[in-house]
Amino acid sequence: MKARETVLAFPPMHLRADTHDPLSVAAQVRADYLAMFPEGERPFVPHAFSWALDCFTGRDDDFLPIDARYHDLEHTLQGTLCLSTLLRGWHETSSEPRLTRKTFELCLLAILLHDTGYLKRRDDTSGTGAKYTLTHVIRSCDFAERLLAAHGFGPEEVLAVKNMIRCTGMGANVAAIPFQSQVERVCGYALGTADLLGQMAADDYIDKLPILYEEFVESGRFNGNPGAVGFTSVEDLMRKTPLFWEKYVLPKVQNDFLGMYRCLAQPVTAGRNFYIERIEANLSRLKQRLAMAA
Numbered sequence: 001m002k003a004r005e006t007v008l009a010f011p012p013m014h015l016r017a018d019t020h021d022p023l024s025v026a027a028q029v030r031a032d033y034l035a036m037f038p039e040g041e042r043p044f045v046p047h048a049f050s051w052a053l054d055c056f057t058g059r060d061d062d063f064l065p066i067d068a069r070y071h072d073l074e075h076t077l078q079g080t081l082c083l084s085t086l087l088r089g090w091h092e093t094s095s096e097p098r099l100t101r102k103t104f105e106l107c108l109l110a111i112l113l114h115d116t117g118y119l120k121r122r123d124d125t126s127g128t129g130a131k132y133t134l135t136h137v138i139r140s141c142d143f144a145e146r147l148l149a150a151h152g153f154g155p156e157e158v159l160a161v162k163n164m165i166r167c168t169g170m171g172a173n174v175a176a177i178p179f180q181s182q183v184e185r186v187c188g189y190a191l192g193t194a195d196l197l198g199q200m201a202a203d204d205y206i207d208k209l210p211i212l213y214e215e216f217v218e219s220g221r222f223n224g225n226p227g228a229v230g231f232t233s234v235e236d237l238m239r240k241t242p243l244f245w246e247k248y249v250l251p252k253v254q255n256d257f258l259g260m261y262r263c264l265a266q267p268v269t270a271g272r273n274f275y276i277e278r279i280e281a282n283l284s285r286l287k288q289r290l291a292m293a294a
Contacts, residue, residue, distance in 0.1 A: 016085065019077040019202070022053055029084040029108065036091045037101040044105055051147065052076070052112035055119065063143075068118040068129040070212045071136075075199055076115055079191075082198035082264070082275065083111045086190050089263030097183040106157055107187035109148065110164035111194060116143040130215035131222035137169040160184050167192035167257075174256050189257040196249050197261060201278040206286050209241065210234045239290060242283050 017028040030045040056073045058065030066072055087107065091099050117139030118129035132139055141162040148158050159180065166177050167188040174192065179185040199205060213234045220226040231237040253261045265273045 017081050019074055019081055022049060022073070022077060025049075025077045025081050029080060032084045032088040033104060033108075036088055036099070036104065040101050040105075045108070048105070048108055048112055051109075051151070055113070055116055055143075055147070060119075062121060063119045064122055064124070066119055066129060068115075068215060070208055070215050071115050071118045071130070076112060078198035078202050079114070079195045080108070080111045080198075082201070083107065083191055083194035086194055086260060086263050087187070089265070089268040090186070090190065090260065092268050093263065095263070097181075097186060099187070100183060102157075103160070103183050103187050106160045106184075107164055107191055110144070110161045110187075111191050113144040113147065113161070114140055114165045114168050114191065114195065116140045116147075119143065127218055127222065128215075130218045133215060133219035134223055137166060137172075140165050156180060160187075164188040164191045168195045186258075186260070190260050193253045193257045193261050196253060197264070197275045197279065200245065200249065200282065201275045203278075205282050206238075206289070209238050209286075213237045235290075235293075238286060241286060245279065245283060 018024040026045060026049040029049075030042075033040055033045055034042070053073075054060055055063065056066045056076070087099060087104060115136065117132055117136030119139075120129050120132075129136075144161050144165060145158050148161060153161075163177050163179050163184060164187055166172055167174050168191065172192075174189065177185075177188065179188060202208075213229075213231060216229045216231065216237075217226070220229040231240065253259070261273070261275065262269055264275045265271045
């Protein structure tokens with residue numbers, strides 16, 4: 001009898017929103033925002049999401065719709081939902097430094113725009129946005145600066161968003177980022193945490209690893225160095241994914257990002273951390289799948 005893959009049952013992504021649906025995520029983020037800051041501007045979250053949707057769906061005059069298949073709109077929504085959950089947890093535990101309404105708003109904009117560097121200009125018709133993997137953080141910062149300036153944000157606010165986006169760079173020395181305040185640093189670390197954990201906890205994370213590999217391959221070809229991909233095949237990427245978690249992601253979120261992931265627990269800090277549990281379940285399922293294929 002052929003062995004069957006075991007699917008570990010955990011609650012749906014902490015029962016908060018459907019990351020396939022931008023309106024569902026926006027509604028939950030808006031609820032978090034107003035719970036934390038009752039005096040907040042009620043239209044702010046819908047406006048921020050509408051700007052992001054315009055970017056990713058091709059309603060920007062200068063850029064095409066996103067065509068990267070792994071770093072797509074849902075990838076951004078996964079990180080956004082995780083970030084909102086984390087920041088609300090930080091707020092509810094009265095952690096220092098205290099969040100301000102403005103830093104929450106800027107952090108939301110940063111996560112919504114952090115992968116706009118994968119967008120292609122309208123005259124760029126070759127390949128997909130995945131070819132910009134190595135430069136997407138810089139390109140995202142440039143995109144955010146252009147968009148936010150057009151919406152009337154000042155230089156210090158734009159710099160804050162760019163500093164937060166820089167926390168998502170692979171191998172970034174986050175201690176060297178010129179944050180303008182400690183609360184801005186905390187928001188940057190929260191964004192970096194959410195970007196990593198949001199995608200790895202997704203229900204289809206394992207199934208999308210072949211797509212991620214193809215993005216790496218395209219980036220290598222585009223940059224004239226196919227050998228820089230770091231993986232010899234899809235299977236090689238899949239076999240190295242548990243090590244990516246153990247040797248890079250977990251130390252990153254525990255040390256560089258100050259263990260802020262603990263604020264994802266439900267109830268906060270004392271309950272189950274469904275993000276961590278889902279990642280561990282995904283990795284367990286991945287190892288089982290690899291063993292069955294051996």
